[in-house]
Amino acid sequence: MNTIEPTLIKKKELAKRLSVSTRSIDTWVGKRMIPYIQITPRFYLYDFAAVLAAIRKHYQIEPVTRE
Numbered sequence: 399m400n401t402i403e404p405t406l407i408k409k410k411e412l413a414k415r416l417s418v419s420t421r422s423i424d425t426w427v428g429k430r431m432i433p434y435i436q437i438t439p440r441f442y443l444y445d446f447a448a449v450l451a452a453i454r455k456h457y458q459i460e461p462v463t464r465e
Contacts, residue, residue: 406435406443415446416453431456 413420426432432452434442
């Protein structure tokens, strides 16, 4: 059975992919606007596809991503 597991990335990589600052990521996490997995009190991981879906739903826009 082939299952696709989510790719988890760190905050810096997420910020780079979304072309925003890491502080923006912190703000969104604080407001619970984007999904995250808390590993330790200071370390979070993010599923990029889930974050994109949350941004699209909340802002009702298509985010600009870097390749």
